[in-house]
Amino acid sequence: MLDADIKKSIEASVLCWLATATPDGNPNVSPKEMFVHYGEDAVIIANIASPRSVANIKSSSSVCVSFIDVFKQKGFKLTGKATIVEKDDAEFEPLLNELHKLGGENFPVRSIIKVAVEEAEPIVAPSYWLFPGTTEQSQIEQAMETYGVRPKIRSV
Numbered sequence: 001m002l003d004a005d006i007k008k009s010i011e012a013s014v015l016c017w018l019a020t021a022t023p024d025g026n027p028n029v030s031p032k033e034m035f036v037h038y039g040e041d042a043v044i045i046a047n048i049a050s051p052r053s054v055a056n057i058k059s060s061s062s063v064c065v066s067f068i069d070v071f072k073q074k075g076f077k078l079t080g081k082a083t084i085v086e087k088d089d090a091e092f093e094p095l096l097n098e099l100h101k102l103g104g105e106n107f108p109v110r111s112i113i114k115v116a117v118e119e120a121e122p123i124v125a126p127s128y129w130l131f132p133g134t135t136e137q138s139q140i141e142q143a144m145e146t147y148g149v150r151p152k153i154r155s156v
Contacts, residue, residue, distance in 0.1 A: 034046035
């Protein structure tokens with residue numbers, strides 16, 4: 001389910017957005033900064049300060065996780081079923097170790113949201129299909145100009 005392109009996109013993303021719904025169907029979208037792909041069909045997300053997301057998942061496990069490269073304006077939308085892995089669950093420590101590889105040990109991880117991915121769809125900015133000459137490089141250059149940023153040049 002999680003092919004090389006999706007995994008690479010996850011690794012390049014700074015934030016993801018987790019969409020859940022309340023028991024009465026109201027949507028909730030929450031940014032998450034500690035998330036990694038796990039195995040071939042799962043994404044794990046640190047619950048640092050997400051009581052609403054956790055409560056929603058406990059009442060309905062259907063979720064959506066989205067992430068994009070803001071410069072390329074491409075990413076993925078993953079839908080599936082989420083479970084909450086609590087600190088006393090046998091699976092917690094191995095999953096926490098995966099998250100620590102990304103964000104270190106400074107964040108207080110209260111539990112882990114594990115999403116079993118059932119479907120993946122690309123997210124692509126309309127510019128790519130509206131303007132046939134659009135490339136990832138042209139999108140990057142346009143975004144850098146729009147937001148007044150430049151790539152960091154590393155000294156050797």
